[in-house]
């Protein structure tokens with residue numbers, strides 16, 4: 001079978017340990033206001049125009065976003081990076097979009113990577129059925145798991161879906177003793193008020209440190225906002241400021257009180 005991929009990032013250093021190759025699978029059931037990969041949301045290939053400039057001249061270029069690959073083709077691409085992976089303790093990361101949305105293709109790809117002895121990481125919103133999560137769990141060495149908001153109504157307002165299924169899957173991974181790096185996007189006006197931050201710290205504080213070992217704070221940024229126009233989508237975060245460096249360091253210390261490794265960025 002084939003899966004739809006919209007980007008392949010080589011020498012990735014923020015998508016799990018070591019140097020990695022990251023495959024971005026197209027399609028996401030969420031629609032987060034701040035998403036910086038809006039081209040990953042639609043589960044179909046898309047044709048968009050971009051303008052290239054050489055000196056004073058402008059060229060309109062039509063670009064196809066999303067290309068179908070077999071799992072075997074992804075493995076062949078990843079094999080070319082094996083030396084970097086092995087020397088750095090890296091591996092392969094499946095990201096998106098939401099990679100769990102292409103569950104069959106994801107399972108096939110992860111199986112091939114595992115059989116080839118590669119470390120596998122899944123970068124996920126956690127939004128999928130328990131049965132899908134159960135299928136990918138044994139094939140995944142590390143989960144980069146988003147925690148966006150603990151209040152389901154607020155979660156729905158800003159992402160389009162409630163958080164019940166996500167929290168259930170997080171609980172499932174913890175019970176199954178899977179290694180998890182939590183990822184908390186710091187979105188001003190959405191999840192960064194002190195009451196919610198205290199709730200998140202308490203929630204994370206109760207997790208088993210042997211398996212939930214790291215928390216990555218991802219500061220909201222505008223990069224990606226220009227893509228919305230090209231994809232004929234509305235950008236709803238205009239006017240939202242980016243958290244300052246000092247604010248991020250303050251949050252790092254705040255969450256670090258849990259005894260967790262906290263990093264800014266991820």
Ligand code: SF4
Nearest residue numbers: 028030032035097125
């Ligand atoms: S879950 Fe991730 S990929 Fe999906 S819309 Fe939200 S930020 Fe974008």
